[in-house]
Amino acid sequence: xxxxxxxxxxxxxxxxxxxxxxxxxxxxxxxxxxxxxxxxxxxxxxxxxxxxxxxxxxxxxxxxxxxxxxxxxxxxxxxxxxxxxxxxxxxxxxxxxxxxxxxxxxxxxxxxxxxxxxxxxxxxxxxxxxxxxxxxxxxxxxxxxxxxxxxxxxxxxxxxxxxxxxxxxxxxxxxxxxxxxxxxxxxxxxxxxxxxxxxxxxxxxxxxxxxxxxxxxxxxxxxxxxxxxxxxxxxxxxxxxxxxxxxxxxxxxxxxxxxxxxxxxxxxxxxxxxxxxxxxxxxxxxxxxxxxxxxxxxxxxxxxxxxxxxxxxxxxxxxxxxxxxxxxxxxxxxxxxxxxxxxxxxxxxxxxxxxxxxxxxxxxxxxxxxxxxxxxxxxxxxxxxxxxxxxxxxxxxx
Amino acid sequence: xxxxxxxxxxxxxxxxxxxxxxxxxxxxxxxxxxxxxxxxxxxxxxxxxxxxxxxxxxxxxxxxxxxxxxxxxxxxxxxxxxxxxxxxxxxxxxxxxxxxxxxxxxxxxxxxxxxxxxxxxxxxxxxxxxxxxxxxxxxxxxxxxxxxxxxxxxxxxxxxxxxxxxxxxxxxxxxxxxxxxxxxxxxxxxxxxxxxxxxxxxxxxxxxxxxxxxxxxxxxxxxxxxxxxxxxxxxxxxxxxxxxxxxxxxxxxxxxxxxxxxxxxxxxxxxxxxxxxxxxxxxxxxxxxxxxxxxxxxxxxxxxxxxxxxxxxxxxxxxxxxxxxxxxxxxxxxxxxxxxxxxxxxxxxxxxxxxxxxxxxxxxxxxxxxxxxxxxxxxxxxxxxxxxxxxxxxxxxx
Numbered sequence: 001x002x003x004x005x006x007x008x009x010x011x012x013x014x015x016x017x018x019x020x021x022x023x024x025x026x027x028x029x030x031x032x033x034x035x036x037x038x039x040x041x042x043x044x045x046x047x048x049x050x051x052x053x054x055x056x057x058x059x060x061x062x063x064x065x066x067x068x069x070x071x072x073x074x075x076x077x078x079x080x081x082x083x084x085x086x087x088x089x090x091x092x093x094x095x096x097x098x099x100x101x102x103x104x105x106x107x108x109x110x111x112x113x114x115x116x117x118x119x120x121x122x123x124x125x126x127x128x129x130x131x132x133x134x135x136x137x138x139x140x141x142x143x144x145x146x147x148x149x150x151x152x153x154x155x156x157x158x159x160x161x162x163x164x165x166x167x168x169x170x171x172x173x174x175x176x177x178x179x180x181x182x183x184x185x186x187x188x189x190x191x192x193x194x195x196x197x198x199x200x201x202x203x204x205x206x207x208x209x210x211x212x213x214x215x216x217x218x219x220x221x222x223x224x225x226x227x228x229x230x231x232x233x234x235x236x237x238x239x240x241x242x243x244x245x246x247x248x249x250x251x252x253x254x255x256x257x258x259x260x261x262x263x264x265x266x267x268x269x270x271x272x273x274x275x276x277x278x279x280x281x282x283x284x285x286x287x288x289x290x291x292x293x294x295x296x297x298x299x300x301x302x303x304x305x306x307x308x309x310x311x312x313x314x315x316x317x318x319x320x321x322x323x324x325x326x327x328x329x330x331x332x333x334x335x336x337x338x339x340x341x342x343x344x345x346x347x348x349x350x351x352x353x354x355x356x357x358x359x360x361x362x363x364x365x366x367x368x369x370x371x372x373x374x375x376x377x378x379x380x381x382x383x384x385x386x387x388x389x390x391x392x393x394x395x396x397x398x
Numbered sequence: 399x400x401x402x403x404x405x406x407x408x409x410x411x412x413x414x415x416x417x418x419x420x421x422x423x424x425x426x427x428x429x430x431x432x433x434x435x436x437x438x439x440x441x442x443x444x445x446x447x448x449x450x451x452x453x454x455x456x457x458x459x460x461x462x463x464x465x466x467x468x469x470x471x472x473x474x475x476x477x478x479x480x481x482x483x484x485x486x487x488x489x490x491x492x493x494x495x496x497x498x499x500x501x502x503x504x505x506x507x508x509x510x511x512x513x514x515x516x517x518x519x520x521x522x523x524x525x526x527x528x529x530x531x532x533x534x535x536x537x538x539x540x541x542x543x544x545x546x547x548x549x550x551x552x553x554x555x556x557x558x559x560x561x562x563x564x565x566x567x568x569x570x571x572x573x574x575x576x577x578x579x580x581x582x583x584x585x586x587x588x589x590x591x592x593x594x595x596x597x598x599x600x601x602x603x604x605x606x607x608x609x610x611x612x613x614x615x616x617x618x619x620x621x622x623x624x625x626x627x628x629x630x631x632x633x634x635x636x637x638x639x640x641x642x643x644x645x646x647x648x649x650x651x652x653x654x655x656x657x658x659x660x661x662x663x664x665x666x667x668x669x670x671x672x673x674x675x676x677x678x679x680x681x682x683x684x685x686x687x688x689x690x691x692x693x694x695x696x697x698x699x700x701x702x703x704x705x706x707x708x709x710x711x712x713x714x715x716x717x718x719x720x721x722x723x724x725x726x727x728x729x730x731x732x733x734x735x736x737x738x739x740x741x742x743x744x745x746x747x748x749x750x751x752x753x754x755x756x757x758x759x760x761x762x763x764x765x766x767x768x769x770x771x772x773x774x775x776x777x778x779x780x781x782x783x784x785x786x787x788x789x790x791x792x793x794x795x796x
Contacts, residue, residue: 001593001624003655004508004562013661016463037460044458052669053451060442060639062435065414095493095641098663110402111509111531127662132530133509164402195399226399241458241668243493257401263411264525265496269667270639271450 010130014123014356018332021339022350031347032339033382035370038173038320042238042290047278052271063270065262067093067246071273074280075231075246082205084218084229086248090255093268097203097232097245101167102128103261104228104247107254108197109134109164115199116158116166118149120323120357120364122173122201137163138359143325143367146314147175149183155190165197166190170217171204174357174369175323176298176316178208181215188220196226203232203245204319206287209295212317224250235320237279238290242272294320297372297379304383305370308390310398322370323354329395331355331368337393344385351386366397408528412521412754416730419737420748429745430737431780433768436571436718440636440688445676450669461668463660465491465644469671472678473629473644480603482616482627484646488653491666495601495630495643499565500526501659502626502645505652506595507532507562513597514556514564516547518721518755518762520571520599535561536757541723541765544712545573547581553588563595564588568615569602572755572767573721574696574714576606579613586618596621601630601643602717604685607693610715622648633718635677636688640670692718695770695777702781703768706788708796720768721752727793729753729766735791742783749784764795 015037022032066072072091079086094100101124109115111133117125119138126136137158141147149155166187171178179187191198200217208214217227232245249255298315301322305313310327328334332353342348354367372379390396413435420430464470470489477484492498499522507513509531515523517536524534535556539545547553564585569576577585589596598615606612615625630643647653696713699720703711708725726732730751740746752765770777788794 001595003505003652004511006508007505007655007658010655010658010662012658016661039460041457043456048458049453055447058441059439060446060637062437062638095497096663099493102663106529107401107405110404113402124662127658131504131659131662197399239458240460241665243663243665243667254401257405257408260405260408260410260525261529263414264408264522264529265494265500265641267639267641269641269670271669272667 006131006133011123011126011356015352018335018339018350021336025339025348029346030343033347033349033374033378033385035372035374035382036350036352038235038371038373039240040235040238040320040373041375044239045237045279045282045286047281048237048239048242048275051278052275055271055274060270063267063273065267066259067268068270068273070277074277075248078280079218079248082216082218084216086250089252090248090250092247092255092258092262093273094245094247095268096234096243097201097230098124100230100245100247101125101199101201103258104199104230105129105134106132106261107258112162113164114160114162115164116155118168119359120147120174120354122169123356125167126359136359140360140363141175143312143314143323146316147172147177147323149179149186152186152190159194163194163196165199167199167201169201169204171207171318173204173319174321174352174354176319176321178212178214178318181213184215184217184220188217188223191223191226197228198223198226199228199230201230203230203235206236207291207294207320208318209291209298210317226251228254233276233279237282239279242276244268244272244276294372296376298322300376300379301370301372301383304387308387320372322372323367324370325367326390327396327398328366328393329397331366333395334393335368338389342389342392344388347381347385349382349385349389404529404531409521409524409754413750416733416737416748419734423737423746427744428741431745431747431772431776431783433770433772433780434748434750436633436769436771437638438633438636438718438771439773442637443635443677443680443684445679446635446637446640446673449676450673453669453672458668461665461671463665464657465666466668466671468675472675473646476678477616477646480614480616482614484648487650488646488648490645490653490656490660491671492643492645493666494632494641495599495628496522498628498643498645499523499597499599501656502597502628503527503532504530504659505656510560511562512558512560513562514553516566517757518545518572518752520567521754523565524757534757538758538761539573541710541712541721544714545570545575545721547577547584550584550588557592561592561594563597565597565599567599567602569605569716571602571717572719572750572752574717574719576610576612576716579611582613582615582618586615586621589621589624595624595626597626597628599628601628601633604634605689605692605718606716607689607696608715624649626652631674631677635680637677640674642666642670642674692770694774696720698774698777699768699770699781702785706785718770720770721765722768723765724788725794725796726764726788726791727795729764731793732791733766736787740787740790742786745779745783747780747783747787
């Protein structure tokens with residue numbers, strides 16, 4: 001009586017596996033600055049809970065498998081701002097972006113198929129893929145290049161008859177990279193040339209800094225039959241616990257097929273859908289305020305890292321992550337050491353070691369992801385702790 | 399650019415695929431008695447929404463991947479009534495029973511493996527299995543036997559090296575069968591002998607009538623390392639739209655592995671978990687009232703069916719379904735005919751054709767599932783419509 005190979009082979013969350021060390025540190029009275037997880041501290045717009053409190057139904061019944069029409073329409077309206085135009089039968093509401101990703105993977109790939117993913121990647125891309133026997137084929141991106149894509153040729157070399165799609169987040173988690181229009185067009189051309197789907201995880205769409213432009217895969221007309229846009233209210237409206245995501249595609253056959261998976265799980269909770277209708281009505285001003293805040297934090301983290309000897313980090317321009325190379329032997333050991341053996345006046349820092357964000361063995365061993373989801377003041381203190389930790393870590397490499 | 403074989407091969411929901419005919423009937427002013435879907439009309443206990451309305455968090459953050467401790471403890475407490483004893487690390491909260499089933503299937507079976515399922519079965523067993531390349535191997539049960547299990551020998555004949563488990567609902571959907579203690583023990587013995595897991599979907603545990611006893615797979619000590627109990631608040635507390643389910647198993651390694659899948663989708667919505675804590679505190683009296691109501695309805699449907707010439711139906715003793723053989727050429731055609739071409743004073747009835755509940759081709763063609771989820775009065779009217787429809791259907795077989 002053995003468990004399946006696919007579940008035992010599935011990667012454990014590199015973000016969550018060090019949690020016991022953080023718990024132990026806290027139990028000893030240490031204060032831990034959590035920069036390891038993408039949980040924003042920004043308040044969820046109050047319209048979310050207000051609309052849920054007003055729910056008057058006597059029977060909390062099943063709802064539409066594709067999602068409630070009000071939410072689908074709210075998302076259609078939202079996309080118009082980005083010059084993306086969907087009809088009601090081109091959108092499905094999902095249990096977070098996570099379910100959207102899982103369903104998209106199942107829809108485009110059979111057991112044994114491959115999906116190209118720029119690495120380092122959001123670790124659940126690998127988790128979900130291996131749970132359903134799909135292989136992540138990594139396109140290696142480098143800290144030195146600010147995690148921008150390598151040449152078209154080097155990506156072409158990875159394509160084989162079992163390659164079914166390209167999956168990526170833009171802006172990027174864990175790197176904060178925002179792909180240029182040229183990069184998006186290069187991938188679009190590859191998709192067309194090699195007959196691939198594109199699973200475009202654009203949940204950080206609003207989080208682009210320095211006045212940079214943003215190109216969605218939804219903006220490239222020639223590939224709309226092969227683009228699957230994954231979205232979520234989690235980061236956009238700081239509503240991670242709502243678990244409301246969506247799939248959008250102009251490929252109506254794909255939507256019809258994924259609807260079968262949606263019918264299998266019957267429906268997404270109705271209350272959060274009602275709340276999310278209000279979230280999608282949030283004013284533009286909200287994003288201006290939030291973005292200004294994140295950009296300020298990004299600057300604090302980036303400037304601090306750049307003043308630490310031996311740290312390599314190009315300035316990221318999106319999401320709320322910085323990926324950096326540290327002058328340490330092993331980033332996971334370093335994080336554990338900070339939690340177990342180090343503190344500055346009773347405080348320490350938790351980061352996400354980046355090795356788990358890579359599929360290529362050995363890569364990312366000296367890298368970390370820092371999520372700048374604390375206020376300015378705490379972030380400055382946390383960066384100071386990190387700086388001192390790097391000075392004091394016994395296995396530093398400079 | 400093709401969609402995956404597994405998604406295109408996935409069965410469409412037989413319950414939902416006739417919905418357009420019902421919509422068309424309603425558009426023409428017909429009243430449709432919906433006996434086709436397991437959506438109870440019973441009110442959700444008000445404690446659910448009350449506790450949600452009191453939620454005061456400013457940031458709707460991610461929560462524990464395994465579920466909130468309060469809900470896990472509430473479920474542990476609930477199980478004690480049934481002499482089932484779990485610890486906190488033996489329970490995971492899921493997005494409905496649906497996700498619990500999907501995760502359990504992935505955990506015990508690899509692509510190409512098989513799971514034994516008594517047919518007719520809850521159609522999503524097949525849907526989820528084929529979505530992840532697992533084959534449902536049907537144990538055929540017959541209307542003539544009240545859908546009780548066939549002999550041990552005939553089940554043994556279905557087992558081969560790729561058989562990894564047995565999956566079933568008890569009480570049964572779509573049949574209303576409640577397996578006897580002897581049947582449960584027979585399956586337990588088979589599981590032990592052939593080294594199989596048992597995925598026991600017991601979401602209708604409370605809905606057992608006629609004072610009959612109920613044996614859970616959680617009550618057979620010798621197999622607790624191989625039993626996975628799937629549960630849900632959907633039917634138990636008439637809270638289908640909450641999408642709160644759970645997995646319970648004394649096999650801690652299995653729970654640890656499934657937790658990786660839970661971490662992949664981050665968490666289950668926090669609000670419904672808070673509401674469900676209150677649901678699990680619902681008094682015993684609630685079930686007595688609800689059960690009395692369902693038993694009365696069961697009697698109305700069963701008595702009415704037994705008075706229709708040519709209908710075959712053994713008295714079911716659980717859940718809120720009756721599966722019956724009708725004297726028609728094709729139950730799906732008959733249901734469509736009722737929606738399109740038949741009415742009694744402007745009313746008609748929608749049932750679920752049973753063919754989609756079978757994996758063996760050709761079986762169930764003249765069978766339907768009737769969900770008795772309407773009040774007594776409507777149910778009587780609906781049964782009268784069905785009786786007259788059977789008299790007037792042009793392709794009847796008697």
